[in-house]
Amino acid sequence: MERLFLDYAECFNxxxxxxxxxxxxxxAKSKEELLKKAEKLGYPVVLKxxxxxxxxxxxxxxxxxxxxxxxxxxxAFHEIQNVTKKLKIRFNGVYVQRFIPGELMYVGAKQDPxxxxxxxFGLGGVYVEVLRDVSYRIAPLDEESALEMIKETKAYRxxxxxxxxxxxxxxxxxxxxxxxxxxxxxxxQELDLNPVIVNKNYSLIADARILIEK
Amino acid sequence: xxxxxxxxxxxxxxxxxxxxKNSVGYGLVENLKSGxxxxxxxxxxxxGDIYPVNPNVDYILGxxxxxxxxxxxxxIDLAIIAVPAKIVLKVLQECARKKINVVIIxxxxxxxxxxxxxxxxDEIVSFAKTKGIRILGPNCLGFIRPAAxxxxxxxxxxxLAGNVAFISQSGALADSVIDWAIxxxxxxxxxxxxxxxxxxxxxxxxxxAMKDEKTKGIAIYLEWLKNGRRFMEVAKRVSxxxxxxxxxxxxxxxxxxxxxxxxxxxxxxxxIYKAAFRQSGVHVVDTVEELLDAAKILSMFNKIENNVAxxxxxxxxxxxxxxxxQELGINLVELRDSTIKKLDKSGVMHPAYNRxxxxxIVGDALADRYRVAIETLxxxxxxxxxxxxxxLQTMTQGAENAxxxxxxxxxxxxxxxxxxxxxxxxxxxxxxxTEAGIPNFDDVKKAVKVMSVLVE
Numbered sequence: 049m050e051r052l053f054l055d056y057a058e059c060f061n062x063x064x065x066x067x068x069x070x071x072x073x074x075x076a077k078s079k080e081e082l083l084k085k086a087e088k089l090g091y092p093v094v095l096k097x098x099x100x101x102x103x104x105x106x107x108x109x110x111x112x113x114x115x116x117x118x119x120x121x122x123x124a125f126h127e128i129q130n131v132t133k134k135l136k137i138r139f140n141g142v143y144v145q146r147f148i149p150g151e152l153m154y155v156g157a158k159q160d161p162x163x164x165x166x167x168x169f170g171l172g173g174v175y176v177e178v179l180r181d182v183s184y185r186i187a188p189l190d191e192e193s194a195l196e197m198i199k200e201t202k203a204y205r206x207x208x209x210x211x212x213x214x215x216x217x218x219x220x221x222x223x224x225x226x227x228x229x230x231x232x233x234x235x236x237q238e239l240d241l242n243p244v245i246v247n248k249n250y251s252l253i254a255d256a257r258i259l260i261e262k
Numbered sequence: 263x264x265x266x267x268x269x270x271x272x273x274x275x276x277x278x279x280x281x282x283k284n285s286v287g288y289g290l291v292e293n294l295k296s297g298x299x300x301x302x303x304x305x306x307x308x309x310g311d312i313y314p315v316n317p318n319v320d321y322i323l324g325x326x327x328x329x330x331x332x333x334x335x336x337x338i339d340l341a342i343i344a345v346p347a348k349i350v351l352k353v354l355q356e357c358a359r360k361k362i363n364v365v366i367i368x369x370x371x372x373x374x375x376x377x378x379x380x381x382x383x384d385e386i387v388s389f390a391k392t393k394g395i396r397i398l399g400p401n402c403l404g405f406i407r408p409a410a411x412x413x414x415x416x417x418x419x420x421x422l423a424g425n426v427a428f429i430s431q432s433g434a435l436a437d438s439v440i441d442w443a444i445x446x447x448x449x450x451x452x453x454x455x456x457x458x459x460x461x462x463x464x465x466x467x468x469x470x471a472m473k474d475e476k477t478k479g480i481a482i483y484l485e486w487l488k489n490g491r492r493f494m495e496v497a498k499r500v501s502x503x504x505x506x507x508x509x510x511x512x513x514x515x516x517x518x519x520x521x522x523x524x525x526x527x528x529x530x531x532x533x534i535y536k537a538a539f540r541q542s543g544v545h546v547v548d549t550v551e552e553l554l555d556a557a558k559i560l561s562m563f564n565k566i567e568n569n570v571a572x573x574x575x576x577x578x579x580x581x582x583x584x585x586x587x588q589e590l591g592i593n594l595v596e597l598r599d600s601t602i603k604k605l606d607k608s609g610v611m612h613p614a615y616n617r618x619x620x621x622x623i624v625g626d627a628l629a630d631r632y633r634v635a636i637e638t639l640x641x642x643x644x645x646x647x648x649x650x651x652x653x654l655q656t657m658t659q660g661a662e663n664a665x666x667x668x669x670x671x672x673x674x675x676x677x678x679x680x681x682x683x684x685x686x687x688x689x690x691x692x693x694x695x696t697e698a699g700i701p702n703f704d705d706v707k708k709a710v711k712v713m714s715v716l717v718e
Contacts, residue, residue: 156528156529158529160490160529160531160534162486162487162489162490162491162534162535162538163490163491163494163534163538164490164491166529166534166537168528168529170528176528177528180528182528182529182533184529184533184534184536184537185537185541186494186534186537186538186541193541
């Protein structure tokens, strides 16, 4: 048995199969390609490092947010290139994504040997492990328990103060779909959706990591 | 059938019985014969037939000893096995021929020792399965049913009969709980230590507890589950009828796996167990004391609406109680004007009493003031339960106050949790309360914590 992380494309394909809402990613291998793709997506955009090895991409300097124009895009491209040099990993270009404003949430799941799939929810972004504002449920979730999971965290207060009613409803759907994905796919050992960006119109998965065993 | 043979056996064989006073085989026979090795109460011995089995002796404690279960003429409902691990299988084969279908295997030296022991254990289990024998253990303390004078264990003594079932993964902890329970006159419907849970496990005993009419509340000490999903399924069903409280040992994990995501490190084993308990209606506590307090209170009273009041003769303790209530999610209900009016009219309140919840009836309160306060509050439909605090002043009538509480519980059928605080001079009143089955705690926080179990 081997445990390994899926790459971005594989991750997003699996998520899409379960109709989980993701922010699409474009691959840009060169500066020219980057500018073309950013233009197509529309500024502001986000640039991300491409690597299976880097677990905490933000900590490594591999995530550049809220890029407003071509000049900033080129600068961010160089910075990420430098990060790969420093970490001695191959530079394969960058991922470009539309920048979505909103609150950063976290949805996770793992297979537990005793209880089967466990779903977690909490405040997302870079402070997940520091703040540990997380709720837990054994899958499968129903609508009620998915909502309870959201409501019992402090993250809920962050969300509910800013007219995010639609976003919360969509977040609840994400939890239900993740529950289904985990129940149906036992080879998925661990799954991190972080961040899930929630605002008054959307709940969108901007980044994902999936650990499988095969 | 298993339930009947375990809870109400008519005849028991002790295989591996011994005359050596320092051996488990001796303790088992003595516990069966007289009720307990260490005498605390007037313990009664098991009223059915006891058959010690040991090929090397004729008599143990005056009981005729048999060389093998096969030499016993009568039917055997339950066998307790305390022979060395390597001959357990042979003994079990004899039990099968004797048509015994429930055995308690006390012997250690199985899965707890690693792979070799695990293999022996698996052999025993698969043999038992083919013969339809159910196993408690191995590597366990045994089973105690005080109401049936049945102490099928090598625990030091037998506690009183009561209505809390104690299901423990640890035998040694059960021993200490028994000693504590004797000191505190705490009663059990049954106690079981299920050891390596090779066959019967905590879920099976939850089923027994559900069926058992003497059990009103269930306390569990747990380290890990054999089958988490089954536990959830059973606990969900049982907790709807009888409250289940659990203490889970092993909160902190030793290390985090090398390859792991956020979820891997966030969803620790303890968090996952907690989620499972919660989803199954199982209440989780942190200490053994809380476990037993909570189980007892839930075996005495039904759960109540979250509308609680506090009566105290000390302002400071009232403030502490209010803090703890806030922390633990207890709703201290606001007293209505009509209630205040009744208190005012009684003529026994201190002119400066605070007219709020927590109700401070002031330090010079005598028993009549406690009575008016307690009865007035409990008579109100919007108040579901009471915490009564007593601090000791020169005029405080502890014993009378205790009687007021005892009568009020009878009259209103609502829970009162007491915190008569102090030590030497408060022993007597506390004794009155506990004799009447009313829980008293020597610290306000403990009283509030127990109340929080009732309102959940």
